[in-house]
Amino acid sequence: MPAGTPALLFEVEYLLMPELPEVETVVRGLRRHLPGRRIVELRLGKTDFIDDPVAIGERVPGSLIRAVRRHGKFLVLELERGGEARVEELLVVHLGMTGQLIVVAADAEIAPHTHAFFTLDDRRELRFRDPRRFGRMLVAAPAESEKILGPLGADPLEVSEAEFRRLISSRRARIKALLLDQHVFRGMGNIYTDESLWKAKIHPARLGANLKLEEIARLQKAMREILEEAIRLGGSSISDYVGADGQPGEFQIRHRAYDREGKKCFRCGTKIRRMIVAGRSSYFCPRCQVAPRGRRPRAVG
DNA sequence: CGTTGAACCTGTTTGC
DNA sequence: TGCAAACAGGTTCAAC
Numbered sequence: 001m002p003a004g005t006p007a008l009l010f011e012v013e014y015l016l017m018p019e020l021p022e023v024e025t026v027v028r029g030l031r032r033h034l035p036g037r038r039i040v041e042l043r044l045g046k047t048d049f050i051d052d053p054v055a056i057g058e059r060v061p062g063s064l065i066r067a068v069r070r071h072g073k074f075l076v077l078e079l080e081r082g083g084e085a086r087v088e089e090l091l092v093v094h095l096g097m098t099g100q101l102i103v104v105a106a107d108a109e110i111a112p113h114t115h116a117f118f119t120l121d122d123r124r125e126l127r128f129r130d131p132r133r134f135g136r137m138l139v140a141a142p143a144e145s146e147k148i149l150g151p152l153g154a155d156p157l158e159v160s161e162a163e164f165r166r167l168i169s170s171r172r173a174r175i176k177a178l179l180l181d182q183h184v185f186r187g188m189g190n191i192y193t194d195e196s197l198w199k200a201k202i203h204p205a206r207l208g209a210n211l212k213l214e215e216i217a218r219l220q221k222a223m224r225e226i227l228e229e230a231i232r233l234g235g236s237s238i239s240d241y242v243g244a245d246g247q248p249g250e251f252q253i254r255h256r257a258y259d260r261e262g263k264k265c266f267r268c269g270t271k272i273r274r275m276i277v278a279g280r281s282s283y284f285c286p287r288c289q290v291a292p293r294g295r296r297p298r299a300v301g
Numbered sequence: 302c303g304t305t306g307a308a309c310c311t312g313t314t315t316g317c
Numbered sequence: 318t319g320c321a322a323a324c325a326g327g328t329t330c331a332a333c
Contacts, residue, residue, distance in 0.1 A: 017326035097327050132310045189326055
């Protein structure tokens with residue numbers, strides 16, 4: 001914000017790396033500002049992250065925002081337009097790796113890589129910013145949105161013990177790959193997967209079907225506790241960003257494994273190692289999280 | 302089924 | 318200092 005600009009009463013910004021707790025944090029923030037507002041205008045910059053830019057341009061302006069919710073890592077804005085012939089639409093947004101949704105005064109300075117501007121009826125704007133443009137945006141009728149939201153797996157915060165066990169013990173893929181697979185559980189990402197596996201003392205390369213019942217139970221509990229704690233702390237943010245309303249997330253100060261290569265395990269003091277599992281950097285304690293037989297951890301870096 | 306690597310795109314950090 | 322390589326919280330696809 002340029003010097004001299006008066007503080008904006010309702011400004012809210014989020015710069016969070018989007019896994020489930022971060023998306024939940026964004027959703028909760030947007031919920032304080034968007035429901036009841038009407039989108040009066042939509043302007044687009046680059047559109048290669050939008051499924052059908054023309055459809056968005058035609059169907060979103062004039063809509064009333066009824067609700068904001070989360071489905072895995074997707075944000076869903078429930079829209080309604082038309083008077084007599086009421087039409088329900090969903091604006092579905094995925095933040096990808098670097099996406100942000102911010103609500104600012106309509107005349108606020110425009111940050112680089114801001115690609116969508118939803119002008120609201122209260123002189124503010126919902127803006128979508130995404131430097132890497134790995135995000136995704138589309139408008140769809142509720143039934144139509146099932147194509148995208150339907151195949152998603154179980155919510156890790158709500159799944160039953162029996163279902164959780166079945167989803168894991170029926171698979172011979174590595175547990176890390178299973179947790180990252182959005183068709184198995186929706187919302188887990190690289191950070192919280194590593195944190196959960198560390199907490200449950202399970203090596204990321206173990207196969208789902210080889211986990212003992214006790215380990216599976218430990219994992220479910222660890223995932224729930226990690227995710228809930230992260231939500232409580234507003235997610236993990238890795239930047240010095242400070243918002244005008246809403247604090248930056250603080251969970252990263254509690255990371256126990258993620259990005260701690262070479263640092264001491266908080267439980268046993270052994271140095272945290274990094275290896276590639278399921279194509280992703282994976283941090284674990286080689287002592288607490290015993291590698292499966294026949295697979296020596298391959299050091300990286 | 303499951304794994305790997307590449308691709309999408311830009312910015313930041315690391316290493317020589 | 319400077320430049321290039323490595324790396325990044327995600328997802329999808331082809332090839333094996």
